[in-house]
Amino acid sequence: MIERWALVSGLLGDLETYDLIQRDLKKTRGVTSLFILGDLIGPKRNCDALLDRLKNPHRSDLKPDCIYGWWEEQLLAERGFRGERKADALRLSQGEDAVSALLNTVNPSHLNWLASLQFGFIELDCALIHGSSSDVGDNLTSETSPLILLDRLTRLNVNRLFTARSTKQFHLELTGGGINSQVKDLNGKREQQQEVPKRSVIGIGAGAHYTIYDVGSDKTHFLTASSQTNTKGMGFV
Amino acid sequence: MNHAIISCLHANLPATEAVLNDIDRQGIDTITCLGDLVGYGPQPNEVVELIRKRDIATCQGCWDEDIIDGLNACECSYPSQLAERRGHLAHQWTDDQLTDENKSFLASLPTSLRRDRLLFVHGSPNSQHEYLLPDMDAFAALERVDTAGADILFCGHTHQPYVRELRDGSIRVRLQNADHDCDQGEELTLPMRKIVNAGSVGEPRHGSTNATYVIHNDATDEVEIKEVPYDVGRTCQAIVEAGLPKVFAWRLSHGFEFAEQAEDASHVCER
């Protein structure tokens, strides 16, 4: 079967948006997997209903495979699931109030399930991670230096990295180039040439903005879930 | 001006003295040390005190960090359980021997030192535990230097000295956009950068028993890898007398070790 993935992130507890996406996916032909790349939770609203739905999907739902994101990392750290580390990144960027707001949005009964989520998935030659292998908060966009993007791909030895942290939708392909390297040691000198491998980094968006990826043709479709019945983006095959 | 860079002294006093004498003989008075003053070897206090007495600018190594913070490196730092047990033994012994004063000196060391376009670190700018091996992916190597904002990165930790020049690099990219497929790609020209690994004074792993270090000329950017013989037997005897694993002495007297480092050199543990 030809695989077609749906990639979602940054729901931040928004069950209505998730429901819209599920409705969209029902109307989209051939979606085989739904990956949710973290930030299931957020500080602005109660997240329990969405977490319940993700843990216990409706019978008609495409079953989600979830990993954790930056907000889960903050919550889990603050709740003592990360050794001595606390929600330092959140505290530093948004202050103490933001930390207590986050704690209030998730019922502690969900913590063990959140803590069981993986950092990322490797599917075929693709990595699916909230940020990158460097850090869950790694903010990669199409503006990020290609040298850094290539480094993140190299670390995982994958051809495609799907990332969500920036909330942007983009599909940046590395199409060519190379580098010369000379190593001198006590045994002498050696030259080495390396070419840029054909690889890409894909930003999948956040919230209602999600991505469909056709594995066979390596094509991404950037969609937006909407409450209108005449959903845009249904035209593609 | 010539300046010298030393790394990985590993509590080996005869090797450290021999290297410092070699540097002094050449009239070089700027020395930078890239850490790992202790670990494996039998004279941790003596080596730390010598570096302190000479007032040598030093950054913190992986062993220095672990002595202060406790062994929190994940098992990925060791290739085998045997190596891990030996590492733990040496860690415990070193921890028992070091005076509080010398421990607080190690704790006070910075993780990096910067002088203009030169950056000095132990492992990599990311971590004291990351190995920058001479044959690692060239783009990833360049990324380490460039992201850190340096022209030349001096590192140690691998115990193998080398100079690597990365040049004529470029990366072409093309954006597949949501709104419009723009076909015109873009090409990024990458800067020329250098990585200089200072090898190891006290625990060389480059194939000979000699201590190694490097000299850099900051006007011409030329780098010379230096080898210095020292009294290996004296250190080996002290290792055995201290009750440290005999394999450490055997390794020193053979000038290599079975690459006791992580299989995946680029792996950085996320503790």
Ligand SMILES: [Zn+2]
């Ligand atoms: Zn070392």
Ligand SMILES: [Zn+2]
């Ligand atoms: Zn080290």
